[in-house]
Amino acid sequence: MSVIYSDYNVGAGLSKALEMTPEQVIETIKESGLRGRGGAGFPTGMKWEFARRAEGDERFIICNADEGEPGTFKDRELLRDMTPVLLEGMAIAAWAVGARRGFIYLRGEYRYLLPVVNGAIEEARRAGRLGSLKDGFEFDVEVTLGAGAYVCGEEMALIESLEGVRSGEYRNRPPYPVEKGFINMPTVVNNVETLIKAAKIMAHGSGWFRQYGTEKSTGTKLISVSGDVAQPGVYEIPFGMTIHELLKMVGGLGAKAVQVGGASGICIPSEEFSTRTIAFEDVPTGGSVIVFGPGRDMMEVLENFMEFFCDESCGYCTPCREGNVVLLETVRKIRSGQATRNDVDLALGLCSTMRLASKCGLGQSVPNPFESIMGHFGDEALARAGERR
Amino acid sequence: MSTNELTRQIKEEIEELSRKRNLPRHTLLMNSLHRIQEEYGYIPDFAMQELSEITGIAPAEVNAYVSFYHFFSTEPTGRHKVWFCRTISCHLAGKDQIVKAVQDRFGVKMGQTTPDGRFTFAFTNCMGMCDKGPAMLIDGETYTKLTPEKVLEILEKYE
Numbered sequence: 001m002s003v004i005y006s007d008y009n010v011g012a013g014l015s016k017a018l019e020m021t022p023e024q025v026i027e028t029i030k031e032s033g034l035r036g037r038g039g040a041g042f043p044t045g046m047k048w049e050f051a052r053r054a055e056g057d058e059r060f061i062i063c064n065a066d067e068g069e070p071g072t073f074k075d076r077e078l079l080r081d082m083t084p085v086l087l088e089g090m091a092i093a094a095w096a097v098g099a100r101r102g103f104i105y106l107r108g109e110y111r112y113l114l115p116v117v118n119g120a121i122e123e124a125r126r127a128g129r130l131g132s133l134k135d136g137f138e139f140d141v142e143v144t145l146g147a148g149a150y151v152c153g154e155e156m157a158l159i160e161s162l163e164g165v166r167s168g169e170y171r172n173r174p175p176y177p178v179e180k181g182f183i184n185m186p187t188v189v190n191n192v193e194t195l196i197k198a199a200k201i202m203a204h205g206s207g208w209f210r211q212y213g214t215e216k217s218t219g220t221k222l223i224s225v226s227g228d229v230a231q232p233g234v235y236e237i238p239f240g241m242t243i244h245e246l247l248k249m250v251g252g253l254g255a256k257a258v259q260v261g262g263a264s265g266i267c268i269p270s271e272e273f274s275t276r277t278i279a280f281e282d283v284p285t286g287g288s289v290i291v292f293g294p295g296r297d298m299m300e301v302l303e304n305f306m307e308f309f310c311d312e313s314c315g316y317c318t319p320c321r322e323g324n325v326v327l328l329e330t331v332r333k334i335r336s337g338q339a340t341r342n343d344v345d346l347a348l349g350l351c352s353t354m355r356l357a358s359k360c361g362l363g364q365s366v367p368n369p370f371e372s373i374m375g376h377f378g379d380e381a382l383a384r385a386g387e388r389r
Numbered sequence: 390m391s392t393n394e395l396t397r398q399i400k401e402e403i404e405e406l407s408r409k410r411n412l413p414r415h416t417l418l419m420n421s422l423h424r425i426q427e428e429y430g431y432i433p434d435f436a437m438q439e440l441s442e443i444t445g446i447a448p449a450e451v452n453a454y455v456s457f458y459h460f461f462s463t464e465p466t467g468r469h470k471v472w473f474c475r476t477i478s479c480h481l482a483g484k485d486q487i488v489k490a491v492q493d494r495f496g497v498k499m500g501q502t503t504p505d506g507r508f509t510f511a512f513t514n515c516m517g518m519c520d521k522g523p524a525m526l527i528d529g530e531t532y533t534k535l536t537p538e539k540v541l542e543i544l545e546k547y548e
Contacts, residue, residue, distance in 0.1 A: 020405055067517060068514070068515060068517075069515070070476045070477050070478070070514070070515040070519070071477065071478055071513075071515070071519050072517065072519070073517040073518065073519055073520060075517075076517045107517070107525065108458070108459075108460045109515075109516040109517055109531075110517065111529040112530055112531060115442055121461065134390075142410075144419055144420060145420075145423055146417070146419075146458075147419070147422070147423070147458035147460040147461050148458050148460040148513060148514075149457060149458050149540055150514060150515075151461065161419060162419065163413075163415060163416055164415040164416055164417065164418030164419065164444060164446055164454065164455050165415070165430075165454070166450060166453045166454045167457060181498055183413055183416065185411065224519065224520065224521045225520065226478040226522070227481055227518035227519075228481070232519070232520035232521075233520050234520075235518030238413075259477075263476075263477065288519075290478060290519070292481075296481070301477060304475075304476065304477050304480050305477065307475075308476055308477075308515075311514060312514060314457070344489060
């Protein structure tokens, strides 16, 4: 069972795509049911179609290689091993939407991969998989290195980073990047894994892809597993796998809880391991699975997450900038035995505000870990604190 | 660097990128900053001033942009920049012991530079080495599965 690691001749997907019209390519991707692998799960074919139909003098394809969600490292492996296929996916997207240029936004932490990625770009140019691809269709790619900012993995912040604009300052949505993205032109921002899968779908067909996964989450997902397991690493699983099956595969049975989707994801306690599945319609993830063994203090985990968000909030909108600090203080209060039920309730109320009123995905998703960890382990922590008092 | 203007070489490289891309000049900022930091070890004030002229972005906005990123520094740093991952998986894997070993050996805290100017140590967030933690970056190279002994051995190799 493998999509990503299936046998593949580099160039096969691009050749197939170039034999089709852009509309047929979009149709094939739509039929496959492919959804964004960065975590948000937006249908890829629709994204391409919106960008194709939007007004603009030029269009851009941006590969989001800024994987910064804690616990995610699948793109690290993909960039190391499969940049040629990624470039093909970008060229296919470019043909579909009518773009001439693309960027790979590579996170600063992966600077050591820059020679690999640039080498693959040069090789693709020599091999005719970049450059002049068809009469009247040219496409080329360049890399921009990030410099360490989690929020730049959010597509609008990423675009602003490329533009030389301090993230968070200016943009509300709509309009979305597919209409007005990079330098206000229609822009497709896709995750590394999404683009690689698009290339494979073009080569093997949408039916091949749909044989894996669930009705609403077709295909497979790369999962980065870390924490208290015997075999951490990158795994490819079909959507719809239960947490229990996943833990069995990676040597993590006996865990107390699993954080799916990284710091911005949700915490699943052991009671739910056999019923909850990895899928957009159940527990969505960009690929991060962090496993906590029986001895772990979940308030320590939550404190680490909240420190992360306080540090990475761009500070532009108030609910996120101030809210994160209050949530962190609440967790610290619990850990030091100073908190009451009332503190927790106030923090949970604040979570609703943050979800509703934050401008981007960062502030909007902070309530995911806070509510789920607090919901499952807050009472236990408060009781412990009570005993100490 | 005693000079307080950007070298001709850097300016030419930025102009070359600009010609090649033919995009609005403000899009040159990120690439230019990486090049400048590579040259000077940090982003000096005069460089931000000149970048403002080159890109058409107000100086204060260039400064705001620079300050937004973990990996850009507006102050001179040690010869080697060492970043320790402090995020969850590296935390669970024992990053506190690694950091303690380093602080004990060099007598400085995170965010500080050793008196001999050899190292600047700092925390950073998840660096994508969660399956191999605890992890650190030295001048862009990654080191993983650190132990208190191993981290000191590695650091000794950097002059």
